[in-house]
Amino acid sequence: MANPKVTKAVIAAAGFGTRFLPQTKAMPKEMLPLVDKPVIQYIVEQLVEAGIQDIIIVSGYSKRPIEDHFDVPSEELLQNLRAGGPKKAHFIKEMQDLADMANFVYVRQKGPYGNATPIMNAAHLIGNEPFIYAFADDVTMADPNMYQQLIAAYEVYGGSVVPCIRAKTDADYDRYGIMAGETVNKRVIKARGIVEKPGRAKAPSDFAAIGGYLLTGDVFGYIEEALDTLPKDQEFYVTDSLLQPMIQDGKEIYGLEIDYDARYDTGNPSDYVKAVVDLALRRPDIAPELKEYLLTRLQS
Numbered sequence: 001m002a003n004p005k006v007t008k009a010v011i012a013a014a015g016f017g018t019r020f021l022p023q024t025k026a027m028p029k030e031m032l033p034l035v036d037k038p039v040i041q042y043i044v045e046q047l048v049e050a051g052i053q054d055i056i057i058v059s060g061y062s063k064r065p066i067e068d069h070f071d072v073p074s075e076e077l078l079q080n081l082r083a084g085g086p087k088k089a090h091f092i093k094e095m096q097d098l099a100d101m102a103n104f105v106y107v108r109q110k111g112p113y114g115n116a117t118p119i120m121n122a123a124h125l126i127g128n129e130p131f132i133y134a135f136a137d138d139v140t141m142a143d144p145n146m147y148q149q150l151i152a153a154y155e156v157y158g159g160s161v162v163p164c165i166r167a168k169t170d171a172d173y174d175r176y177g178i179m180a181g182e183t184v185n186k187r188v189i190k191a192r193g194i195v196e197k198p199g200r201a202k203a204p205s206d207f208a209a210i211g212g213y214l215l216t217g218d219v220f221g222y223i224e225e226a227l228d229t230l231p232k233d234q235e236f237y238v239t240d241s242l243l244q245p246m247i248q249d250g251k252e253i254y255g256l257e258i259d260y261d262a263r264y265d266t267g268n269p270s271d272y273v274k275a276v277v278d279l280a281l282r283r284p285d286i287a288p289e290l291k292e293y294l295l296t297r298l299q300s
Contacts, residue, residue, distance in 0.1 A: 003158050006151050006214065008125075009052045009132040011043060012118040014060035014109035019269055028063050029267060030136040034279050035286070039266045040066060040136045041098075047132060048101045050147035055102045056125050057136075058118035060109045067106050072099045112227070114236030119215070120223050128217035130154065133238070137267040138211040139275060142260035149258055150214040153188065159252030160215045162191070162243070166257060167208040173200040177239050179255035180204035187257040191247055194239050207255045210263070213238065218251050 017029025024032075030040040040057075047055060059066060073081075073095040081088045081095075105125060111117040119133060132147055140146040150161045167173050180193040181204075189207050198204070219242050226241035247253055264275035277294075280286045 003155055004130055005051075006130045006132065006154065007052060008054045008056070008129055009047045009134060009147075010056045010058060010118055010122045010126070011040065011047075011134050011136050012115060013040060013057050013063060013066060013136040014118065015137070015267065016060075017267065019267060020272075026062065028059075028066055030063075031065050031069065032266065032272065034139070034266070034275050035283065038069060039139060041069070042139050043134050043136055044070070044101060046140075046145040046147055047134065049145055050132070050151055052132060052147070053102055054105065054125075056105045056107060056122045058107045058109050058121050067104075070099060070101075070104050072096065112230065112236040114241075116223075116226070116236045116238045116241050119219065119238070119242070120227075120236075123220045123223065126217065126220070128220070130160075130214060130216045133213045133215055135211040137265065139264045139266055140212075140258065140260050141262045141278075142258065146212060146258050146260065147214075150212075150256060153254060153256045154214050157184070157188070157190075157252070157254050158216075159254055160213065160219070160243070160246070162194075162209050162253065162255050163212050163258045164189075164207040164209055164255045165260075165263070167200075167203065167206045170200050172208055173198060173203050176208035176210065178203045178205060179207035179209060181255065184254070187259075189255040191243075191253040191255055193247060194243060196239065207257065209239070209255065210258070216251075218246060222246060 013030045015029060017024035020029055031038040044055060057066060078092060081091050107121050109117060109121055111120055146163055150163060153161045164179060167176060174197050177194045177196045178198055179189050179191050180195060181189045181191040184190050194209060195204055222242050222245050230236060243253060262278060264271045266272045266275055280290050
């Protein structure tokens with residue numbers, strides 16, 4: 001029997017973006033521009049490319065601009081574009097296509113602090129279906145994209161799939177959760193545990209779990225118990241509260257080494273600037289002038 005098709009995604013977008021204050025005082029960090037698109041649009045475009053049809057964005061205070069961005073263009077904007085003549089005509093279709101990319105649902109985040117809370121908030125909209133859980137500020141450039149790779153692995157192995165990169169430095173082993181388990185092939189490990197930030201000496205493998213997951217509907221059966229047993233003042237995390245109990249109960253969870261060109265944590269100012277530069281250098285209309293400028297600055 002074929003695995004159920006993955007057509008839904010949850011995007012966590014409730015963070016305050018304090019590392020970008022004062023810019024993010026009134027504008028969501030997910031709306032910071034990477035050249036001419038906000039960060040979250042890159043995530044949405046990749047999800048749609050992977051076959052996702054329904055996207056649930058779990059947001060919080062001051063996130064209304066995200067909803068406006070994926071809404072149909074206002075008549076005022078359309079009038080302005082029409083008045084611009086042929087030069088601006090293409091924007092009309094682009095704005096409409098943006099609104100039509102997927103079915104968007106917006107949910108306000110409520111509950112304990114931690115990255116498992118958006119899953120809890122979206123549970124009633126997912127049912128028992130598999131879904132992608134993405135973070136709105138993690139951008140991975142790959143071909144096929146990261147979500148396509150996760151879905152391809154799910155279609156082969158079933159079960160939940162955790163994206164991984166290879167830990168190489170001591171800092172990697174101190175930063176990421178490391179997958180423990182049985183090697184399926186050179187890019188896949190069947191998990192028997194995830195050890196949080198173990199350090200190189202105690203790491204069970206070099207499969208470092210990164211942001212974003214493909215989760216089966218099994219995960220929802222673990223939320224209530226996890227909340228009931230969550231110690232006071234402890235954060236509600238996917239790995240500790242949901243994935244570990246699933247593994248202990250024999251649920252199949254796989255770590256997949258993602259093949260990628262670049263990864264950016266755009267919630268980090270340094271990574272954000274790198275993303276802007278790198279994505280601009282991918283643009284044939286911008287790259288030549290930008291390269292010349294950067295060379296001039298580096299030589300001065």
